[in-house]
Amino acid sequence: MSHWIAAPILIPALAGAAMLLAGERRLGLQRALGIASCAALVLSAAIAVDSSASGVVQPYFVGDWPAPFGIVLVLDRLAALMLAVAAVIALAALAAAVAGERPWDARGRFFHPLFQLQLVGLNGAFLTGDLFNLFVFFEVLLIASYCLLLHGQGEARLRAGLHYVVVNLAASALFLVGVALLYSVTGTLNLADLALRVPRVSPADAPLVRVAALLLLVVFAVKAAAFPLYLWLPRAYATAAAPVAALFALMTKVGVYAIVRVHGVVFGPDAGEAALVAAPWLAPAALATALLGVVGALAAPSLGRMTAYLTVASVGTLLIAVSAFSTATLGAALYYLLHSSLAIATLFLVTGEIAARRGAVGDRLEQGAPVGRPVALGVLFLLSAAALVGLPPLSGFVGKVMILRSTGTLPGAALMWSVILVVGLLSLIGLMRAGSIVFWKATPATQAAPPHRRLTLVPPLALVACGAALAMFAAPVQRYTDAAARQLGDRGQYAKAILGEPKAATTRPFPAGVRTNGARP
């Protein structure tokens, strides 16, 4: 058991605590700590990806309590991939927040500790091996995101923040109901143990398990911003500071990740009475999410809101592939997940740069002062938009081709294909319109463009480069994502790695005098 598995949680936790000890006045020290922590996370994620490449599932027993009794972290291919994309985006977002003429981190208090806390929650959610800790890490990342969303204050942000917080609190309560229901029937919350026990639930208890699965689906759909639960997202993301919005691009992916992990595995194809209970709901919701997201993007009054709606559309496309719950589509979906996280984060950062260089108009899609540094920013916008929409030869194109190929033989493929392609076309139209308004329909300059630093273009440029690398090395990445999808399907290996052999006895006492219903081993 390697202790390094816990590093992606411990590094930001320690860095955040150190920042609080250093005091908020020492911004330079906080920045250094933040960047160092994010760089260390990139490194640890690279190690995680490499050590999971052989296909071994590595559990980490916190306090050396044996699973399923103690808290367990699990590093497998999927978790390693998610850690990697989170670390890369976090580093770029933090660099963007620190750079700039009026850096975001100086516009409010405690930006850096909150940022690290958010990373604790994200990485914890990716690594945790039990459902209740998934809830706990969700709460960690949410409470940090509430504060980050409000960072820099302003009435619009407060208003959007209230909706966001209330919706997510209600979702958290539902999460607990789902978790409790599942525990009451199976007597465990360890994901590996659940994957073994859910198929053996008696027919009498099966409806309860199905209810729990669907409640959890609702919760994850809120996080992922799937139809009809995406309404909180556009306003919140559009009003958030650009680097924060870039980091938030990951949060919708946490919802998708949880759907893959819980509904793809625990309630997956072999889950007996509760097998694929999510699929009939998820597939139409995914199609509607993609379409409504892109319609919202077309109608968006500002670039920020357009990007926020494109986030919804990309989640829809992603969920179309996920909702088939087969190994092939899951592999394609994971590639698309990497791509869309990078592309959305890039577009948010570019939007922030454009807004900072257009004077009073900001990112609103109306005629305004010419953008400072139009060539560099224009090319960046073009590249990030083309990647997001899926124009060849960028990563979006590769990802969409993979999804189209993997869904080609499924029933309802015609509908999926048309939705995915129409969504791509409409996003292209929307982004082209936005780009031409921002860059070409400028009023004659009445005053000098606001001052800016050239350095601020580096973080989005780095993310564009990552996206290009994703396209260039599409074949090895696809092999990895396909292997990750296969690994997810292998419940036996997962359970063996975590629970060991012979499997530990039941986790809960069953008092003789108390009625317990259902089959228990």
Added chain:
Amino acid sequence: MEILVASAIGLLAACGVYLMLRARTFAVVLGLTFFSYAVNLFIFATGRLAVGVPSLVADGATSWADPLPQALVLTAIVIGLATTGFVVELALRARDQAGTDHVDGAEPGAGEREA
């Protein structure tokens, strides 16, 4: 006892949902609190209801209460307290800035609401 606990949870949840759907932040916060009470009771009840059994393990006991839901509910209460505190502060701040406690930050029909 089952009926009593079940209907208490149901009533709390119903009150919570009703209040959460109100348009004023104060009612929404109360609704969230009611709903989290309902959820906490529900988690507690998933350990099965039993009277007069040891809370954990005792010598010679033939039955005992399930300790796990107690731990879960404790965590949920702590997290719920923190988030409720946060949302109260947020609601106060929003009321202070917008001059209204409507959840949309403006009275209905008070003109353009979008930022």
